[in-house]
Amino acid sequence: LRARDIENIGHGPLYRRLQTAIKAVIDDGILKVDDALPSERDLANELGISRVTVRNAMRALVEEGVLVQRHGAGTFVAPRVEQALSRLTSFTEDMITRGMKPGAVWIEKTLGHASPEEAMALNLSPGTEVTRLRRLRTANDKPMALEYAVVPRAFLPSPDEVEKSLYDALAKYGKKPERALQRLRAELFDGETAKILGVPDGSAALYIERRSFLANGTPVEFTRSYYRGDSYDFIAEMQVDA
Ligand code: GLP
Incomplete structure (x- = not known):
């Protein structure tokens, strides 16, 4: 070198x-x-x-x-x-890596009870208390994704704990996820989400669903995100078997 x-x-x-x-x-x-x-x-x-x-x-x-x-x-x-192995990163880290300024605009921050779908995803009994965060994620102040995260309240007592980054808030409690399963799917923005993201109704969206886990396998996060199809690339590094 x-x-x-x-x-x-x-x-x-x-x-x-x-x-x-x-x-x-x-x-x-x-x-x-x-x-x-x-x-x-x-x-x-x-x-x-x-x-x-x-x-x-x-x-x-x-x-x-x-x-x-x-x-x-x-x-x-x-x-x-x-x-x-692909690296598990947060939105904040992803944007910093790309040289952009990450930001968030709150849409909803509440405490609630897990719906059957959320309970299933987080391995909780239905009705367990959860913290909900719905945020518009921005990069250089431009809307990038609509993100809806649900975390068991036992790991995040209140959405107010999250200043900028959910993962930083979880790290404070020693609950930063170590592993995740992610599903990606093509979808279209409907009227309401399109308006929030400032794109035309019916434009392309990349739906990303992430379930992340602590080292011991306990689910810590169930997040559904809609990324703008015109601004976000998902890159995977691949290699043939040795
Ligand atoms: C990505 C993931 C989400 C995760 C978020 C955390 O956007 N798709 O599942 O919740 O990162 O990012 P941050 O720590 O910036 O809130």
């Missing part, structure tokens, strides 16, 4: 470009599973950049599952299975 490689790769903040550059080195097989990365200090010296930049890039790669940190031993290339 040379300073030149980072300057010429991708765009955005330097740490993002370093992140892409390190990933490319791994994808090209120059660094293999379990290989150690140089220390933060060595890499910073070698590339003539700050340690903070190196640290941020490494941290992002650990979060992405590309690298693993082993205490006292250093940073290593993560096993491929971990890398092949």
